Amino acid sequence: MDYNVFFDRALGQLHDERRYRVFADLERLAGRYPHAIWHSPEGPRDVVIWCSNDYLGMAQHPKVVGAMVETAARMGTGAGGTRNIAGTNHPLIELERELATLHGKEASLVFTSGYVSNETGISTIAKLLPNCLLLSDALNHNSMIEGVRKSGTEKQVWRHNDVAHLEQLLRAADPDRPKLILCESLYSMDGDVAPLHKICDLAERYGALTYVDEVHAVGMYGPHGGGISERDGATARIDILEGTLAKAFGCLGGYIAANANLIDAVRSYAPGFIFTTALPPAVCAAATAAIRHLKSSQWERDRHQDRAARLKSVLNAARLPVMPSDTHIVPLHVGDPEKCKMACDLLLSDYGIYIQPINYPTVPRGLERLRITPSPYHDDALIDRLAEALVDVWDQLMLPRQSQVLAAE
Numbered sequence: 233m234d235y236n237v238f239f240d241r242a243l244g245q246l247h248d249e250r251r252y253r254v255f256a257d258l259e260r261l262a263g264r265y266p267h268a269i270w271h272s273p274e275g276p277r278d279v280v281i282w283c284s285n286d287y288l289g290m291a292q293h294p295k296v297v298g299a300m301v302e303t304a305a306r307m308g309t310g311a312g313g314t315r316n317i318a319g320t321n322h323p324l325i326e327l328e329r330e331l332a333t334l335h336g337k338e339a340s341l342v343f344t345s346g347y348v349s350n351e352t353g354i355s356t357i358a359k360l361l362p363n364c365l366l367l368s369d370a371l372n373h374n375s376m377i378e379g380v381r382k383s384g385t386e387k388q389v390w391r392h393n394d395v396a397h398l399e400q401l402l403r404a405a406d407p408d409r410p411k412l413i414l415c416e417s418l419y420s421m422d423g424d425v426a427p428l429h430k431i432c433d434l435a436e437r438y439g440a441l442t443y444v445d446e447v448h449a450v451g452m453y454g455p456h457g458g459g460i461s462e463r464d465g466a467t468a469r470i471d472i473l474e475g476t477l478a479k480a481f482g483c484l485g486g487y488i489a490a491n492a493n494l495i496d497a498v499r500s501y502a503p504g505f506i507f508t509t510a511l512p513p514a515v516c517a518a519a520t521a522a523i524r525h526l527k528s529s530q531w532e533r534d535r536h537q538d539r540a541a542r543l544k545s546v547l548n549a550a551r552l553p554v555m556p557s558d559t560h561i562v563p564l565h566v567g568d569p570e571k572c573k574m575a576c577d578l579l580l581s582d583y584g585i586y587i588q589p590i591n592y593p594t595v596p597r598g599l600e601r602l603r604i605t606p607s608p609y610h611d612d613a614l615i616d617r618l619a620e621a622l623v624d625v626w627d628q629l630m631l632p633r634q635s636q637v638l639a640a641e
């Protein structure tokens with residue numbers, strides 16, 4: 233049998249649907265963020281990155297890099313095994329303490345990624361609750377969906393951020409049945425925010441647990457970087473907070489924070505925690521350095537919000553179709569997968585600007601977009617250059633500007 237036929241066919245289908253993904257060959261430059269080198273087919277070129285989830289540039293912060301280098305030199309690279317076999321390396325203990333404190337919870341548990349923390353965290357918690365009903369927001373991330381699927385328990389999907397719909401589902405459910413409400417605090421494609429207090433009101437009224445993915449908010453919101461839950465004063469009302477160390481904290485890894493019993497149960501039952509090697513000590517120490525820095529430094533958060541506001545206003549002034557967003561995410565509507573890809577190719581090849589196209593299935597068809605994420609290090613000149621490049625590209629591809637978009641509706 234020619235097995236390659238199957239792989240060819242699968243790839244062909246992605247090409248046909250214009251969903252085949254190409255990853256740029258980039259070399260980030262510590263100390264020069266957001267500048268990077270793009271290893272283009274014609275050789276290395278300088279580019280500016282405009283779509284990184286290293287939202288605050290912490291991946292190049294001297295304190296974070298310093299902690300990683302110092303710890304690797306002192307303790308070596310790998311963790312040496314699962315925590316059961318190798319014990320827990322001390323920097324990981326400190327990291328978990330730091331995370332518990334950050335979220336005002338009794339305990340936290342670190343996983344090898346945010347993806348794993350959702351997948352194995354949600355499925356394990358749901359399995360430990362007999363006949364659990366999972367109530368999941370319609371726009372939850374794939375890692376949460378996989379956690380729900382792996383739990384094998386019943387799920388109901390509520391319309392995105394629609395608390396009336398959530399209440400309808402809660403009211404219809406058996407009052408004695410365990411329930412777990414799953415949502416994100418900040419949705420990263422539209423940049424909108426969940427009504428956390430209203431969700432917690434319902435959870436309390438109907439006796440449900442709450443699980444909130446704060447991946448796109450930790451480090452960036454709240455006076456200490458505790459996320460939208462901290463900003464909104466809702467932390468104590470949320471049972472389980474999940475976050476990543478890989479976005480605003482600039483490292484790698486994911487975690488959940490909750491009461492000590494729940495964390496101990498997940499530690500004891502979650503296969504995605506038990507059967508895999510722990511994070512290296514140097515990564516843990518670097519993450520702790522980033523969390524500690526952002527706990528006390530307000531500069532990155534203020535500047536981040538200022539840059540996002542500035543970018544939105546410059547793009548709006550240029551009548552580019554900025555989609556409304558309450559946060560640091562700046563989505564620019566394209567509405568066509570091919571043009572979305574072409575716009576990104578032109579930006580990179582002709583202007584040295586790197587932005588990834590966001591197409592189906594990440595967003596619904598017709599809502600294809602550029603997702604722009606300004607950092608504290610994108611200055612006024614870079615913003616102006618981006619706006620000029622976008623206007624050129626919009627003209628070349630005959631994409632609608634704002635007044636035309638409005639007129640067409």
Ligand SMILES: *Cc1c(COP(=O)(O)O)cnc(C)c1O
Nearest residue numbers: 345346347373375447476478485
């Ligand atoms: C990126 C992301 C994750 C996964 O986090 P990683 O640390 O990158 O694995 C989880 N949830 C959401 C909403 C995300 O965007």
